[in-house]
Amino acid sequence: MPPTSFPVRTECPPGACVCEREALVHAPDADLRVLWLTREEEKRLLQRLENLSDLQDLRHMQSRMFEQLGIRISIHASAAEVRTLRGITVLVHPQPGLCRKTRQAIPAAIKKSMEQRPDIVYALLDEGGLFA
Template sequence: MAQALPFPIRTECPPGACTCDRERLLEDPQGDLRILRLTREEEKRLVARLESIATYEDLKHMQERLHANLGIVVTIAPATEEVRTIRGGIGIHLADQPGLCRKTKQAIPAAIRRCLEQKPEIAFAILDSHDLFGQTGQG
């Protein structure tokens, strides 16, 4: 039987609508339950916060906070193909983890992409951090 928790948790998705394994996570005594703290209301606040990121440093800080508070690992890197647009040129991936709702796994990257479209300088900083704008040996 699922354990009682001292904090509010995300309500379960309709049967068959998600593959988050929420119930299995709740029944695992060793499970990392931090992700369940992300209620739908908290997710809305998180998405709004991600959309309002102003700098690359702020984005990195949010990645760290997502991992520290919820166990969510977000990887943001240039796509392996040629970078032509922000939407297709930067890959945003959330690592699989029990309890991470399918909708959340879509909402977080979408919010970050909207941020990058509004603040292209952040996208350029991401590209630069991966040495895509580095010196090419020409002097």
């Protein structure tokens, strides 16, 4: 890996992850922003996502994660009736260099925040015109 002026995430143990980090590092013109998410920064991010205040805060975090790390997140309500958080889908789109565990931890943190503040879910449903 070429030397960088910023800390990058250490690689996962061989066979433990399918993040394609090596392919990303060796690809010309690759977007390496996701490697800026070190384990310490990931902990801070997850803590921040667990403590969202409202839907506007969630949307802000979505845009910041895309701008700074290239991480795309989609949040959708089920087409059927939403009675619990199981009716809300939080998807972190796959991308080279993004660890499998991180892709699982981000939606879990967002859902934990939604559990603590149901008004986020109501606002999300209102936004989609699904909750009248």
